[in-house]
Amino acid sequence: MEGLALAAEHSALHTWVETSALLWPILEIVHFIGLSALLGSMLIIDLRLAGLFRHINIAATHKLLPVAVIGFGLNLTSGTLFFFGDPIRYAANTGFILKMTLVLIAGLNALWFWWKINPLMKTCEPGVELPVLAKIIAGISLGVWFGVLLLGRLIPYVSTG
Amino acid sequence: MFEWLEYTPVAVWVGESLYGYPFMLSMHAVGLAIVVGIFAMRDLRLLGCFDGIQFASLKSLIKLGWSGFVINAISGVFLFTSQATMFADSTPFLFKISMIFLAAICAAVIQSRIRAEGHNWDIAGRVTAGSAQMLAALSILLWTGAIISGRLVAYF
Numbered sequence: 001m002e003g004l005a006l007a008a009e010h011s012a013l014h015t016w017v018e019t020s021a022l023l024w025p026i027l028e029i030v031h032f033i034g035l036s037a038l039l040g041s042m043l044i045i046d047l048r049l050a051g052l053f054r055h056i057n058i059a060a061t062h063k064l065l066p067v068a069v070i071g072f073g074l075n076l077t078s079g080t081l082f083f084f085g086d087p088i089r090y091a092a093n094t095g096f097i098l099k100m101t102l103v104l105i106a107g108l109n110a111l112w113f114w115w116k117i118n119p120l121m122k123t124c125e126p127g128v129e130l131p132v133l134a135k136i137i138a139g140i141s142l143g144v145w146f147g148v149l150l151l152g153r154l155i156p157y158v159s160t161g
Numbered sequence: 162m163f164e165w166l167e168y169t170p171v172a173v174w175v176g177e178s179l180y181g182y183p184f185m186l187s188m189h190a191v192g193l194a195i196v197v198g199i200f201a202m203r204d205l206r207l208l209g210c211f212d213g214i215q216f217a218s219l220k221s222l223i224k225l226g227w228s229g230f231v232i233n234a235i236s237g238v239f240l241f242t243s244q245a246t247m248f249a250d251s252t253p254f255l256f257k258i259s260m261i262f263l264a265a266i267c268a269a270v271i272q273s274r275i276r277a278e279g280h281n282w283d284i285a286g287r288v289t290a291g292s293a294q295m296l297a298a299l300s301i302l303l304w305t306g307a308i309i310s311g312r313l314v315a316y317f
Contacts, residue, residue, distance in 0.1 A: 025315075033308060035194055036198045044202060056215065059213065091245030149187075
């Protein structure tokens with residue numbers, strides 16, 4: 001992490017983020033819009049897979065996935081630029097390291113979802129529930145993403161180093 | 162006018178305790194994700210996305226959205242009290258509150274429209290009232306505006 005932070009500190013991208021006065025608030029706004037898109041769509045998909053909102057067809061919630069992907073893309077982009085703007089401090093921040101660990105777990109969980117649940121979801125008939133594994137993956141997703149949300153907001157307040 | 166608020170025990174706790182302010186900020190992010198996320202998905206559905214999700218079924222999702230609204234009304238009041246005079250003087254903050262107020266009215270109207278017309282829209286396969294779609298578009302604009310002005314509170 002430290003090597004990565006030092007490399008980022010000496011990159012042209014770092015200089016750009018650090019010297020563009022308007023960029024930081026714009027990135028923050030994008031990050032909030034992205035998290036609303038990601039969490040809003042994931043909440044509906046995961047709560048439905050977990051067995052709530054049974055009057056909504058599982059196959060129909062599948063159409064929300066592109067919104068989650070767009071939200072994640074916005075936040076990966078804005079988040080990477082945040083990191084480049086202040087790499088040394090982020091790399092040493094316990095809240096940031098924990099948040100990135102959770103994002104990694106969320107990513108692996110998403111791969112698991114893609115492999116096991118996604119094919120079943122698309123063809124799921126109305127009124128049919130998916131296997132227990134779908135509920136487990138949905139539960140992990142909800143827990144991890146809300147953890148990411150909480151930790152992200154705590155980054156400025158937790159100790160560095 | 163708001164000075165006395167900053168000296169109430171609650172305000173002092175939020176402002177001075179180690180965990181009060183960050184805890185409320187974190188709750189505010191959670192509530193934001195729920196209320197803006199869910200209401201935006203509702204609006205996109207009304208605008209024609211996510212074909213297959215029944216309009217009538219949005220009613221229960223809207224309740225989930227309101228739970229986020231309540232989380233943020235509560236955490237927002239706590240955050241406000243700790244720096245009441247600063248917030249009351251902040252133009253972006255006043256914009257933010259106005260937009261949230263309008264977005265809440267919008268949400269209440271959309272909710273009653275779905276209750277009354279949702280089944281008909283499901284039979285037709287789309288929202289047949291242009292005014293309901295206008296409200297959905299307005300709602301997305303208002304929440305986006307609330308996020309933008311909310312972030313700018315820290316800069317102006």
